Amino acid sequence: MTDDARFPRTVLAACCVPWDQAGQLADHVFRDSIAGLVREGFGDLYVFGTAGEGHAVDEPRFDQVVDVFADEARRHGVEPMVGLISLSLPTVIDRIERCLIRGIRSFQLSLPSWGALNDVELASFFAETCGRFPNADFLHYNLARSGRMLTPDDYATLAARHPNLVAVKHTRADYPTVHRLFAQTPSIRHFFTESTYSYASLVGPAGFLVSVASVNPRRAREFFDAGVARDVAALMAMCAELVGMSGELRRAVGPGPHIDGAFDKVFAKVHDPEFPLRLLPPYQGSTDEAYKSFLEALNEHYPQWVRRRDSDHPRALRSTC
Template sequence: MTGKLERVSAWGPLRGNWATLLLPIGEDGSIDMARLGDEIDAAIAARVDGIYSNGTAGELHNQTEAEFDAIQHLLADKCAAAHMPFVIGACQPDPTLALHRLKRTASLKPNGFQVILPDWWPLNDLEVIDFLAMASDAAGETPLILYNPPHAKRVLGPAELARVLQTAPRFVGVKLADGDATWYAEAAAHLDAWALFVPGHHLATGVKAGVAAGAFSNVACLNPRGAQLWTDMMRTDIDAAFDIERRICAFMDEHIVPFRRDHGYSNAALDKLLAAIGNWAPVGTRLRRPYRWIDEAEAERLRPVAQRMIPEIMLAR
């Protein structure tokens, strides 16, 4: 299978299966840095394509600047020692803080930075272009990835993304939600120049369409090694990988999405539930208050269900 997953370009290692950091939170609400270090070690041992910090699952919105710095330094130290690619999520709804995060951590030499658009008030196109320019200046020579999730106040379609990204050559990719066949046709028409990171549980669809370069993956939350083996399969047997995707989506739709749809839990809570189901690192399901988390008993209940439905992901070592 050819396509963006295998393209060698200015994207460097920014492709494939990326595991996210999930913050282990103690009962007192503090970040357990020792457990976080163990989690990074486990992701490195899983031989994922890369590790990234401070996405939604990393509770980017609920940490101090000192905590942000400590997380990035720990990630950078461990990844540099293991020659593991890493991306720093400099994501912050406040643009000033986001730019300061870029400037402070550029010396850690990540393979990329991920940023979000300012979120208190939705930006118009001129403001988006200005923010991308500001982020590019702050990041120096480090490539940038725009994180434009479906819950952002300004969600850009493929043509809009192409229009603004053309003004900001330091931006090499976008993490975004995909859509139906029409969306994929528009993405192929407008966004071929950029690395697109689709939702992890839709990665085979994105690769088969020739659109996806990879995923900052919720499937890696469940089991980073299983997600990596599945991603590697897409290069040699896309039809088998697509069958696994069908079962991953069935597991998500039947057993994970209801926690958000019916009970109002956040996406971060769902990602931590996945990690607890996979039981590959000492993350736990606790979020920082006031955000609610899912009882770990639910992970115990769902683990055998996941092992039965998607053994290729769950049982990988």
């Protein structure tokens, strides 16, 4: 397989944002979570996807989180990627400009979701983001909440117009679509979550958008590496485990609907028991009972995915200083 994509083939990981009881950023917990992800081998991090509550923050919180995220990421040699979720294109443009002043050059775009964009509006949105800021790189977050899921044909057109459209996060894609994505847009790096990555990595040079596998970064990396090596047996075995783990998580959290952060913050709490599960209102987070239930299910059914905390955890380091 040749690989001519504009963005590296890697594991892409979300950073959840911890809020204290007053709804303010829990700075030290956030910094520890970023440092922990880097220490565990995740070198491509982003903030403000759905799991990071990019849809829920006001401008002061946006700026504060971006400042802390960029500072801590760079402290560990990681270039930050910032998500942009808004109904307002002027707000998206303004956020990009503020991030550029901070030296941030990598962004994650989501389409405005109040109404599905038609073709003219779609072209305008990308012209006012990718086209307006040619020195920045953009990843598109392709999700149903936007009202329009982009197709391989859409990406072929956009990739030809915008050389700084470098990657896409796919929240879902059937097998025929996976084949067409690699065939029609080889210049774009396509990232898939666990269940689709296992197939997509056999078709083309897929990136891995880590979700439930983040509970154990070492095994998540093994899953990614199995895809790079096209090791069918390892991929299928680990994918079956991950699908089962996702089911255990949904059973633990209970009936919804729940926004993504309700699940992803459980993963963050697996790494740091002090990580708060609350979401910004009006969204409902998970509970400590759900977190404990999920941990029990992991220990009972998937012990190979249980990461044992040790003395190099930042919380342990702080307690000895």
